[in-house]
Amino acid sequence: MQHVRKPAWLRAKLPNGPEYARVRKLVDNNALHTVCQSAQCPNMGECWSRGTATVMILGNICTRSCAFCAIETGRPTEYDLGEPARVADAVAKMQLRHCVITSVARDDLKDGGASVWAATIRAVRYRNPNCAIEVLIPDMQGRLEDLDVILDARPDILNHNIETVERLQRRVRKTGRYDRSRLVLRHAKSRGFTTKSGIMLGVGETRDEIAQTMRDLREDGVDILTIGQYLQPTPKHLPVDRWAPPEEFEEWREFGLSIGYGVVESGPLVRSSYHADEQSARYTPPAARDGSAVARDETA
Secondary structure: OOOOOOOHHHOOOOOOHHHHHHHHHHHHHOOOEEHHHHOOOOOHHHHHHOOOOOEEEOOOEEOOOOOOOOOEEOOOOOOOOOHHHHHHHHHHHHOOOEEEEEEOOOOOOOOOOHHHHHHHHHHHHHHOOOOEEEEEOOOHHHOHHHHHHHHHOOOOEEEOOOEOOHHHHHHHHOOOOHHHHHHHHHHHHHOOOEEEEEEEEOOOOOHHHHHHHHHHHHHOOOOEEEEEEOOOOOOOOOOOOOOOOHHHHHHHHHHHHHOOOOEEEEOOOOOOOOOHHHHHHHOOOHHHHOOOOOOOOOOO
């Protein structure tokens, strides 16, 4: 429960309607986890009512205990080789043209879960050849050989969130590292992938630090950036330092576009997968922006 009163601009849409009920039934019937539920996303009502959900693979218990995240921490028990097929089936039944898949961190597994990631991407691609696949991955502890297992399965967008500015990494992510996250994003970009990352406002960062983080990620080749307001999921989690007003998010959106990002999704309720399909549709590769190549197919 949030102890600090939320401002009016943080009111999210409540769950309702036939599409919401249909998505919930699909998730339940396919025995899937979603980050929407596990991370207490404020946009679940809106997104599920639009017929979309972000599937979370490799169980719903994370080996890390980040100070901002509502996902349960502990010793995972799931390693389900049937999960990729169920994810692919759910994507097909939701008739998605753009799906987002994420996972808990599985530092208990030798490959960090990379093999299950790859199997899931391939299963979704086989069952849904016209659906773009966006993956929101952990840092794989910086092991590029495991990252390559995921990249070799050819997702359309590689998303890894840096979450906050360099000074606050230890406080916010504990076992996460700023340089390691940048390494993941740089490596994916070096292999030719469209890359995406995200940061939260309201955990104690300064304006100069936000700007520097945005410059750093752009230097690493990040194409799409999401910026949202941190919300404290329980009293045990990191408290909210401040509420950034909507006009500040617009300022950061304009700044991001001015330094070369293809898309900046910035707003109080923005999360990594919020309107991800629309972000993908708006994104134009740099070569196409320069007129030297045709724009990417929105369903690629």
